[in-house]
Amino acid sequence: MFNHEGGINTTEKSICAAQGLSCPALYGIMELISFLAIIFDIIIIPFLVYLSFAKVKDSLLKYFTLNTMAICIVTTIAVTVIDAINVTTLFVGVDEKIYRIRRWARRCLSFGYIWSHALALYVAIVCYLAFVNPIFYMKHFVNKSQKYHYLIIHISLFLWNSCVDFIREQFSISILYHLTHLILFFALFIVTAMAIIKICKYKPAGISAIEIVKLRRKRLFSFAVYSCAAEIIVLPRFFVISTIIAFGPYRQAILSIIGKHKPQTTKINPLNNEIIGNNNNTAGMASKFEVAKVRK
Secondary structure (H helix, E strand, O other): OOOOOOOOOOOOOOOOOOOHHHOHHHHOHHHHHHHHHHHHHHHHHHHHHHHHHHOOOOOHHHHHHHHHHHHHHHHHHHHHHHHHHHHHHHHOOOOHHHHHHHHHHHHHHHHHHHHHHHHHHHHHHHHHHHHHOHHHHHHHHHOOOOHHHHHHHHHHHHHHHHHHHHHHHHHOOOHHHHHHHHHHHHHHHHHHHHHHHHHHHOOOOOOOHHHHHHHHHHHHHHHHHHHHHHHHOOOOOHHHHHHHHHOHHHHHHHHHHOOOOOOOOEEEOOOOOOEEEOOOOOOOOOOHHHHHHHHO
């Protein structure tokens, strides 16, 4: 019954009015999953925001995570409102205004899906550029602020979502919404495939074969998990756990808090450009060796 999609249903009955909290409708599998997911989001999202500001250094992935968490906050609020109204309708009758609020919450949730997928596509493209054109990547994504990039993305998405919502409401045409999802899916799939091929062939000079394998594995794992997660499970909240799994800086920050990990550093010998040590501070990005090479 706790469906987060669909339109207004004014025929719902208060099936739990006489049963109270013992009503079976409250304890279905999907209902319990939804409740637990909301609790998880309320705990983890602020924690990741704290890590971003207090423990993780400035990087492409940090700002991407903060922007993604902002979307997750909105979608979590929307899901909470939807579930709260759904629970209320089990016990008492509600008027049209409440259903209208639920409809707006569902709109926010659908917008969040598009927003999350678009941000995932953005970071996938940037990760790919770090390997195919490190000079362009350094010039536009490292040496310059990313605020304008995200500002353009958010404004574009807001205008597009507003257009899609207007057409869907005024003309009952929802094809643009589904078409947007489809385009984002195929675009992300193509970029991911191209990046995986490039990562597998990536062989920076001055690094041993064993280190090359480790670098490929780390970058491939981080990139694949974060790029594909949005399409495997179409929930913006899944980005929360994906951030912890895929991004090395956040794993290291969590481990440093519990006192079981010391931050790793990467050093480059200026005489021969050999890498000394290891650093996963920008998992999925160009290695420190490539950064040093570009700056020469």
